[in-house]
Amino acid sequence: MIVQREIQLPRFSRGFHLITNFIEEELDEIPAEGILFVHIKHTSAGLCLNENADPSVRVDFEGIFNRLVPEDEPYYTHTFEGSDDMPAHVKSVLCGNSVNIPISNHRLNLGTWQGIYLCEFRNNGGGRKLVLTVMS
Amino acid sequence: MIVQREIQLPRFSRGFHLITNFIEEELDEIPAEGILFVHIKHTSAGLCLNENADPSVRVDFEGIFNRLVPEDEPYYTHTFEGSDDMPAHVKSVLCGNSVNIPISNHRLNLGTWQGIYLCEFRNNGGGRKLVLTVMS
């Protein structure tokens, strides 16, 4: 059985943001067993799973990703959309555009410390569109 | 319902290549709702989703990945398959070996700017094998 819906997140600032609650609120009925697929329909933002407790983890994610893929490198050729744009494309590939979460006993079977992150890599990314698909 | 097939891509040069059309041509009938899983059966190439329009994005992907995982580092121990080999293994993990794409209304529900990339990290990677699985 498949239940699918498309949602739009509110606008988030550049950085890593916990969105587990946004996702869970959109899932009316969670089956006993299955998989939730969350897909982001963008090329300059990503999705991943990581620590849901201490916000300093999300601060350091932003710092580390900015150093992994710096802005304004002289060899960049794709520059006309702003200095945050080309790094955002690469960062979104490093994170990935989707997360798949097992569903067990009518709930998302995440680890104790796992939450869903929106990884917003643009300075002004706007409200990002997600497709949620539950297969059971 | 599951429909699965294995295909071989033509040989691509080292770099990032749009293969959305190759994939879509292999899907005879796309169900109303579901997920397309694309898996690459190799350890030195990857798959990801990113911008389908300006080819300069794909040029910079190659430049940035080459700097993220440089060739010929003195501490490398796995060197007998050529200087592009060990970096290719790591790059393929950074990209990932699969993409999962929601299917809605009988089509791949990609964002406006999203296309499927083959990430070819070897100088002579040959024709890469993919497994396409549609679950609906």
Place this chain on the structure above:
Amino acid sequence: MIVQREIQLPRFSRGFHLITNFIEEELDEIPAEGILFVHIKHTSAGLCLNENADPSVRVDFEGIFNRLVPEDEPYYTHTFEGSDDMPAHVKSVLCGNSVNIPISNHRLNLGTWQGIYLCEFRNNGGGRKLVLTVMS
């Protein structure tokens, strides 16, 4: 049809480890066609697919990941769980928390050289929990 189970791996040392056999032993009956989803319930370890033969590949993975995300950077703010902790969070996102493997002809349809890696990024990560879900 969905078959799901949760397992705990033995304790592995920091580094990249082949766990294909552990996974296959837990799958009692593999259907003719489908997908195996493997999810790790942790935020400082990851899963990926890569070369199953020469162990020097896994040695270099550890060296390369340690240089991609170094320990003890002065700008880190999340430091109270040890110098391996914050890098471990980021490395797990770079690898990913899950792998999806096509099932064909009653077996995992991996490439000749592909195996499943546990990527243990903590010095003392303990026995990691996985959720295996087979959809067919």
